[in-house]
Amino acid sequence: MNGPACPIPLARYPVxxxxxxxxxxxxxxxxxxxxxxxFGNRLLDQRHDATVVPVPAGPLAVSxxxxxxxxxxxxxxxxxxxxxxxxxxxxxxxxxxxxxLTVAFILEEGLPIETLWREVLVMQKAAAEVxxxxxxxxxxxxxxxxxDGLYLNTTGLGAVVGSSPVGPRQVRPGDVLLVSGDLGxxxxxxxxxxxGLALAHPIxxxxxSLVAAVLALLEAGLEVxxxxxxxxxxxxxxxxxxxxxxxxxALVEETKLAVEDRVASACEIFGLDPLxxxxxxxxxxxxxxxxADRALTILRRFPITxxxxxxxxxxxxxxxxxxxxxxxxxxxxxxxxxxxxQLPRIC
Amino acid sequence: MNGPACPIPLARYPVxxxxxxxxxxxxxxxxxxxxxxxFGNRLLDQRHDATVVPVPAGPLAVSxxxxxxxxxxxxxxxxxxxxxxxxxxxxxxxxxxxxxLTVAFILEEGLPIETLWREVLVMQKAAAEVxxxxxxxxxxxxxxxxxDGLYLNTTGLGAVVGSSPVGPRQVRPGDVLLVSGDLGxxxxxxxxxxxGLALAHPIxxxxxSLVAAVLALLEAGLEVxxxxxxxxxxxxxxxxxxxxxxxxxALVEETKLAVEDRVASACEIFGLDPLxxxxxxxxxxxxxxxxADRALTILRRFPITxxxxxxxxxxxxxxxxxxxxxxxxxxxxxxxxxxxxQLPRIC
Numbered sequence: 001m002n003g004p005a006c007p008i009p010l011a012r013y014p015v016x017x018x019x020x021x022x023x024x025x026x027x028x029x030x031x032x033x034x035x036x037x038x039f040g041n042r043l044l045d046q047r048h049d050a051t052v053v054p055v056p057a058g059p060l061a062v063s064x065x066x067x068x069x070x071x072x073x074x075x076x077x078x079x080x081x082x083x084x085x086x087x088x089x090x091x092x093x094x095x096x097x098x099x100x101l102t103v104a105f106i107l108e109e110g111l112p113i114e115t116l117w118r119e120v121l122v123m124q125k126a127a128a129e130v131x132x133x134x135x136x137x138x139x140x141x142x143x144x145x146x147x148d149g150l151y152l153n154t155t156g157l158g159a160v161v162g163s164s165p166v167g168p169r170q171v172r173p174g175d176v177l178l179v180s181g182d183l184g185x186x187x188x189x190x191x192x193x194x195x196g197l198a199l200a201h202p203i204x205x206x207x208x209s210l211v212a213a214v215l216a217l218l219e220a221g222l223e224v225x226x227x228x229x230x231x232x233x234x235x236x237x238x239x240x241x242x243x244x245x246x247x248x249x250a251l252v253e254e255t256k257l258a259v260e261d262r263v264a265s266a267c268e269i270f271g272l273d274p275l276x277x278x279x280x281x282x283x284x285x286x287x288x289x290x291x292a293d294r295a296l297t298i299l300r301r302f303p304i305t306x307x308x309x310x311x312x313x314x315x316x317x318x319x320x321x322x323x324x325x326x327x328x329x330x331x332x333x334x335x336x337x338x339x340x341x342q343l344p345r346i347c
Numbered sequence: 348m349n350g351p352a353c354p355i356p357l358a359r360y361p362v363x364x365x366x367x368x369x370x371x372x373x374x375x376x377x378x379x380x381x382x383x384x385x386f387g388n389r390l391l392d393q394r395h396d397a398t399v400v401p402v403p404a405g406p407l408a409v410s411x412x413x414x415x416x417x418x419x420x421x422x423x424x425x426x427x428x429x430x431x432x433x434x435x436x437x438x439x440x441x442x443x444x445x446x447x448l449t450v451a452f453i454l455e456e457g458l459p460i461e462t463l464w465r466e467v468l469v470m471q472k473a474a475a476e477v478x479x480x481x482x483x484x485x486x487x488x489x490x491x492x493x494x495d496g497l498y499l500n501t502t503g504l505g506a507v508v509g510s511s512p513v514g515p516r517q518v519r520p521g522d523v524l525l526v527s528g529d530l531g532x533x534x535x536x537x538x539x540x541x542x543g544l545a546l547a548h549p550i551x552x553x554x555x556s557l558v559a560a561v562l563a564l565l566e567a568g569l570e571v572x573x574x575x576x577x578x579x580x581x582x583x584x585x586x587x588x589x590x591x592x593x594x595x596x597a598l599v600e601e602t603k604l605a606v607e608d609r610v611a612s613a614c615e616i617f618g619l620d621p622l623x624x625x626x627x628x629x630x631x632x633x634x635x636x637x638x639a640d641r642a643l644t645i646l647r648r649f650p651i652t653x654x655x656x657x658x659x660x661x662x663x664x665x666x667x668x669x670x671x672x673x674x675x676x677x678x679x680x681x682x683x684x685x686x687x688x689q690l691p692r693i694c
Contacts, residue, residue, distance in 0.1 A: 021692075023580030023625070024685035028588075047592045048514040049576060050410035050441025052507055055402060063397035064449035064502055068487045094397025102411035102502050106453070136502075140415045142692065148493045153451050155411055155483075155502035160399055167395040229396060233370030241375075245394045278370070338371035345368075345489065 006117040007033045016111040021141025030139060034113070038120040039103075039127075039134045051135045053100055056159050061096030063087055064155040070345045072115065072149055074193040076185070076205030079152055080122035082280060082347055085209050086231070087156040088130035092214040093227040093283065095166030096158030098132040103154055105139045108147035119150065130211045132156065161218045168245035170225040176292040177250060177312040178285040180213070180305040181206065182258035183235055184274035186281070188266040190346045197269070203262055206281035206304075213302040217285070222295055226286040229279070232347060236275040236323065236335040238284055243321035250323045252312035252335070275325070276338055278346045286314065353464040354380045363458040368488025377486060381460070385467040386450075386474075386481045398482045400447055400504075408443030408505040410434055415498050417692045419462065421540040423532070423552030426499055427469035429627060429694060432556050433578070434503040435477035439561035440574040440630065442513030443505030445479040450501055452486045455494035466497065477558045479503065508565045515592035517572040523639040524597060524659040525632040527560070527652040528553065529605035530582055531621035533628070535613040537693045544616070550609055553628035553651075560649040564632065569642055573633040577626040579694055583670065583682040584623060585631055590668035597670045599659035599682070622672070623685055625693045633661065 008029065019026040036044075043051055067083045077085075088098045103123060107116065127134055164170070189205040191197070210229065217224055226246075228238045235257070239250050259267075259274045267274045281304050287295050292310050299308035323335040355376065366373040383391075390398055414430045424432075435445045450470060454463065474481055511517070536552040538544070557576065564571055573593075575585045582604070586597050606614075606621045614621045628651050634642050639657050646655035670682040 018691045019686065022685070022689055023578075023584050024623075024689070026686060027579075028684060046514055046516070047588075048441055049437040049574075050408040050443060050503075050505065052406050052408050052441055052443070052512065052514075054406050057404060059399050059401050060504075061397040061399050062447060062449060062483050062504070064451050064483045064500070065485045066451040066453050066487050066500060068453060068489050068493075090396040094395055094399055096397060096399070100409060102409060104411050104413040104500050104502075106413050106415060106498060136409050136411045138412045138500075140413050140692075140694075142415050142495065142498075145492065146415075146495045148489065151453060151489075151498070153411070153413060153485075153500035153502075155449050155451075155500075156397075157407075157409070157504070158397065165399065167393055167399075169393070227396075231370075232374075237370050241394075276371075337375060338369070339366065339373060342369055342371070344365045345487075347487075 003121050006114055007037045008113055010114055013113055015113060016107045016109055016141055018109055018141050021139060034117060034120060035137055038124045041133050043133055043135045053135055059160045061091050061094035061158040061160055063090035067152040067347055068345050069190060069347055070148060071193055074190045074205055075202040076189055077207030078119060078122055079150060080119035081126050081207055083152040083154045084123050084126035085207055086347060087154040088132060089210045089229045091156045091158035092211045093229050095162060095218055096160045097215055098130045098156055098158045098211060100135045100157040101127055101132045101154055102136040103134055106147055106151040107141045108149050109141060109144045111149050130209050161215060166224055166227055168226050168242040171242055171246035171248055171286045171314055173248055173314050173316040174289060175225055175286040175314040176289050176310055178295060178308055179311040180283050180299060181307045182260055183279060184259055184263045184267060184277035186279050187277035187343050187346045188263045191270060191343060192266055199262060201262060203266060206279055208281035208304045210281060210283055210304060213299055213305040216298050217295055220298055222291045223288050224285060227283055229283040231280060232278050234276040234278055237337060239323040240337045243323055247317055247321055249315045249317045249321050250312055251315055252325050254325055254327045256309045256311040258307060272342055275335060276342050350468050353461055354384045355460055357461055360460055362460060363454045363456055363488055365456055365488050368486060381464060381467060382484055385471045388480050390480055390482045400482055403506050406507045408438050408441035408507055410437035411502040413498060413500045414694055415692050416537060416694055417495060418540055419496055421537045421552055422549040423536055424554030425466060425469055426497060427466035428473045428554055430499040430501045431470050431473035432554055433694060434501040435479060436557045436576045438503045438505035439558045440576050442509060442565055443507045444562055445477045445503055445505045445558060447482045447504040448474055448479045448501055449483040450481055453494055453498040454488045455496050456488060456491045458496050477556050508562060513571055513574055515573050515589040518589055518593035518595055518633045518661055520595055520661050520663040521636060522572055522633040522661040523636050523657055525642060525655055526658040527630050527646060528654045529607055530626060531606050531610045531614060531624035533626050534624035534690050534693050535610045538617060538690060539613055546609060548609060550613060553626050555628035555651045557628060557630055557651060560646055560652040563645050564642055567645055569638045570635050571632060574630055576630040579625050581623040581625055584684060586670040587684050590670055594664055594668055596662045596664045596668050597659055598662055599672050601672055601674045603656045603658040605654060619689055622682060623689050
């Protein structure tokens, strides 16, 4: 790990103790020295129970997520980057520019303080990348065996860009469905790391910020009907959710969807369908057909969305809203919601 | 428990399983049927990754807290009421009227769904009491032994009332220190419940909403310099934190501070000082001397602050900021920050 040294003397305080959550001197040191050193800014420096922040006129987008990923680090990311990008991406999906983040830590007794410092630095860097300030925080400590190292919550506030609502209720038959890149990397990167899968080339999570790419789309004045990141449950679940809320069906072409070979192989090993595996840097966009090419041109300018494609269309629902995949052989199958978990604790 | 029956058939789904966190059909049912039945409102019904909310002109107050209290229920409250009142009270301490709350759940596999339903109903009732809408949520499930039933995060947004900042940097020598009621009940209620202390009359937590009382103070046009709720670390810690940030000292009169007899007895049993024990419905206010009587008159109109008193004064710091207690015998002692935990997991 490169970066500034931990401001707490690790020889003396190597790990989190229950005292760090007690509200006394140890808590104050953790907040002042460790969180303060990484996150410090003029707003946070109000040092009060609530932070007063200026906001632009107009509506705000709000999103909250807790993160319980195991293991804490994996190729391409860690719980800290996941927590910041995850919430910032959700704000972007709401058609908003991230402004502020809150961060709340549930630490397990025995967590190396060095691990906490590493994640705090990761979070600060990620927050800077998405353009958000961390304005409030909280720390709790639970006894050994009542957590798993570190759980995070991030809640985000964003300024809505543009005047048309962006969401599943705006989706309509005829919309074109764009998918921003290859699928399944995050879930399989975490699973491979957790299970110690020996791969010649490890699978890298796609964990990253979608903010710049989405803002470029929104600010180009395209009529974006809906945006949805393809996290827990993957593309298939996202499409089903949007279909259910919008009362439309969708037809997706398998040949348009990219899955890296090693991701496909890992999915086979675990018996998983990559279309249901979580991504953390991929989204779908629903746009008017006449805007599709321009949208793709914009997205392809950003590395994280360089492989964006037109992958399907929205159809009127004949009966219950249905998501259908047209295979490379011309056959079709319904992509239904799965019952339970495919992959626990991947975010 | 009175109230509507759980909308999920408990005979079929008695407990939380990993599948409830997988993003598939079980997750959707939990969100639609259980959370939707309790929390549903027009904003939440956008059903999107981020919720777009209208906000009034002017600055907002933001606060976040995670809750890991053990046991989940105790006389006078439970994790659900604590989570809503705790964050709403923090917003009030920032001089703001609560508008919106987000709620995030970390559920342990095996948690009875009935327990979750009970807490969700408690949260909805508490949110209505503080005047806030629940606008976003999240659910994660961790394996048995990686949590402790239920951890919560609530993050709140409030509209700042009045034009003067309220916070520790506004405190100045000469300010009068008000304390809103008797001390130590929440911490000792939780400890007594956790340790199975057999008391003739159980200690009831003071867990409750301070919002109405604080808004009345702020809206009366009093010059309120600072408000601080007396949670983790109790009165002594809150006064030390404010002293440190404001660069002032404080002198508090022990005879003005009320501690219920049974709370005092329980503190003796556990070897604790009630001035360091957490409250969840108590706060301190720093006001100009000429406003003190009016402030007390206003506070005494509300049941939760009926016993508010003038308990001390702010003094210029002679050397490092210090909080001093003048005992009933006229002697003084310094109320320092404690090193580590007094009471783990009381919020």
